[in-house]
Amino acid sequence: MNKFEDLLKSLIRCPSVVGAEHSFFRELERELHFRGAKVTWYEGLLVAEGNDPKSVMFSAHIDRHGLMCTGPDEYQYAAFIAGSRSDLLGNSVSEQLMLKILDRFQDTNAYAYEPWSGSYLGSGSIKNTYICEKRNNLTFELENMSHLVAGTPVAFVDRLEVTDKTYSGQLDNVLTAACLVHLFDLGFQGTAFFTAQEEAGKSWRYLLEWFRRFGTKQNNLIVVDTSPFNEDEVNNQQLVLRYKDVNATFNKHLTDKIAEICNNRGISYRFKDQYVEKQNEFLISEGLKPNSIGSTEMGRIIASSDGLVDGTTIQIPTSGYHTLRETASISSCRDFLNILQALYQ
Numbered sequence: 001m002n003k004f005e006d007l008l009k010s011l012i013r014c015p016s017v018v019g020a021e022h023s024f025f026r027e028l029e030r031e032l033h034f035r036g037a038k039v040t041w042y043e044g045l046l047v048a049e050g051n052d053p054k055s056v057m058f059s060a061h062i063d064r065h066g067l068m069c070t071g072p073d074e075y076q077y078a079a080f081i082a083g084s085r086s087d088l089l090g091n092s093v094s095e096q097l098m099l100k101i102l103d104r105f106q107d108t109n110a111y112a113y114e115p116w117s118g119s120y121l122g123s124g125s126i127k128n129t130y131i132c133e134k135r136n137n138l139t140f141e142l143e144n145m146s147h148l149v150a151g152t153p154v155a156f157v158d159r160l161e162v163t164d165k166t167y168s169g170q171l172d173n174v175l176t177a178a179c180l181v182h183l184f185d186l187g188f189q190g191t192a193f194f195t196a197q198e199e200a201g202k203s204w205r206y207l208l209e210w211f212r213r214f215g216t217k218q219n220n221l222i223v224v225d226t227s228p229f230n231e232d233e234v235n236n237q238q239l240v241l242r243y244k245d246v247n248a249t250f251n252k253h254l255t256d257k258i259a260e261i262c263n264n265r266g267i268s269y270r271f272k273d274q275y276v277e278k279q280n281e282f283l284i285s286e287g288l289k290p291n292s293i294g295s296t297e298m299g300r301i302i303a304s305s306d307g308l309v310d311g312t313t314i315q316i317p318t319s320g321y322h323t324l325r326e327t328a329s330i331s332s333c334r335d336f337l338n339i340l341q342a343l344y345q
Contacts, residue, residue, distance in 0.1 A: 001330060001333070003182070003185060004178065004179070004182045004333070005160075005162065008167065008174070008178040009159075010031075011024075011028075011031075011177065011178050011181075012159070012160045012174050013158065013159065014118065015066070015111075015118060015153065017063070017065070017067070017068070017078045018064070018079045019068065019082035019196075019200065020066075020068070020153035021115075023113065023115060024062055027118070028062065028181065029041065031181050032048045032184060032192075035181070035184035036050075036184065037050060037184050042206065042209075043206065044195060044202070044205075045206040045207065045210055046062075046193070047191065047192075047194075047210065048181075049191050050184065050188055050189030050190055050191070052190060053190060053191040054190075054216065056191070056222070056344045057190060057191045057192075057193065057219070057221045057222065057311075058180055058183075058190070058193070058221075058224055059192070059193035059195060059223045059297070060176045060179070060180050060192070060193070060194060060223070061173050061196070061197075061198030061199075061203050061225070062173065062177045062194045062195065062196065063197055063198055063200075063203075064155070064174065064199075065079060065156075065170070065172075065322060066078045066110075066153060066154055066156055067110065067140055067153070068081045068082075068151070068154070069145075069149065069151065069152040069153075070150055071150055072146070073141070073142075073145070074141075075139070075140040076138060076139055076140065077140075078153060079200050080137065082202070083201055098137075101129075101138060102129050102130075102131070103129070104322075105126050105129065105156065105324075106126060107125060107126060107127070108125065108126045108156055108157070109123065109124075109156070109157040110124060110125065110142060110156050110157060111124075111155060111157060113152075113155060114152075115153050121148065121152060122144065122147060122148065123144065124144035125142065126140055128140070128141040129141070142154070156170060156324055158170045158324060165329055165331070167327070168320075168325055168326065169324065169325075170324050171318060171326040171328055172225070172318070172321065173198070175226055175316060175333070176226065176315075176316060176336070179224065179333070179336060179337055179340065180194070180224065183337070183340060183344075186337075188340075193221075195207055198297055204300035204301040204304065207221075208305055211305065212308065215309070219309045219311075220254055221298070221309055221310070222254070222311055222312060222314060223297050223298040223311065223313045224313070224316075224340075225296070225297070225313065225316075226317075226321070226326065227240040227317050227318065228319070228321030228322075229317050229318070230319065231319040234317050234318060234319040234327075235329060236268075236270065237269050237270040238317075238329075238335045239267060239269040239270075239314060239315065239316065239317070239332065239335060239336060240269065240272050240314070240315035241258060241262075241271050241272070241312070241313070241314060242273050242313050243255055243271055243274070244273050244299070245273065245293055245295055245296045245298070246292055246293055246294065246295050247295055247296070247299030247302070248298075248299040248300075248302035248303040249302075250298060250302065250310075250312040250313065251311050251312050258314060258339065261343070265335075265338065267335045267338070267339065272294065273293045273294075276291055276292075276293045276294070277293065296313055298312065298313045314336065314340075316332050316333060317329075317332060
């Protein structure tokens with residue numbers, strides 16, 4: 001895993017704030033070219049192909065949470081800005097979600113960058129976060145960043161922390177994106193997609209546009225990502241699979257095929273939809289509100305493609321989701337790469 005680890009350390013230091021991913025695409029393009037891939041860049045999408053591009057198709061989103069300058073000394077959560085989520089359009093962020101984020105990044109160091117080149121534009125720290133009552137939107141105050149103009153992305157300072165058993169950092173979703181790049185080191189000859197703005201709910205559109213232009217009659221896609229669990233649950237499985245999400249039912253044959261490969265290789269897994277549904281049975285019995293089984297990039301594209309795109313998902317279980325301390329076990333990452341290799345071999 002040493003070669004993969006070096007790649008992950010390098011990529012996690014490259015900014016990729018939601019809606020300002022261009023500089024990260026440039027870094028990916030360089031790494032993929034070095035590994036012999038044919039790379040094509042589209043709006044919101046980078047496509048890397050080997051010598052047998054139709055053999056298997058994987059997709060990972062590359063955006064990470066951060067801030068966007070929206071006025072003099074004013075910053076908002078980039079995913080909300082990129083997704084146009086405000087009361088102005090009747091698509092407001094829930095108060096519950098804003099309160100969850102409110103104290104998550106207090107005193108976090110951050111830095112601004114030019115979105116196309118990634119050039120450094122200054123650094124500071126988050127000194128205050130509050131909900132603006134007039135706009136009902138989450139607003140951040142930063143120190144030493146008053147020189148920035150509206151439209152400038154601000155990334156959180158991030159480094160990969162490695163122990164003998166875990167990786168920690170802002171892993172969603174640089175972790176599985178690094179895995180797809182590393183596959184080309186391992187002889188991968190299929191296609192890898194890298195999408196922008198997944199955290200704003202837009203990435204599936206860029207994928208669907210590509211499949212409408214270049215896809216064949218049957219397009220099986222495997223979307224890879226991280227999957228959140230409580231700290232006491234995260235190590236109860238090595239990988240996470242799904243039969244469905246709130247948007248659509250996935251390809252059962254392909255999902256069962258992946259489960260069979262896991263069984264043959266002694267890799268433990270859990271179906272996330274079944275896991276949440278079982279939890280909901282208990283919550284309902286206690287008179288509590290059930291949880292959503294979740295929305296994924298895979299489900300969105302299946303629901304919107306009119307049968308053009310089908311597929312499933314493979315995820316790495318993590319704790320500390322959407323924080324700078326998201327943690328995954330190294331053994332899960334190793335098994336994840338093992339399964340991806342088995343699928344294209």
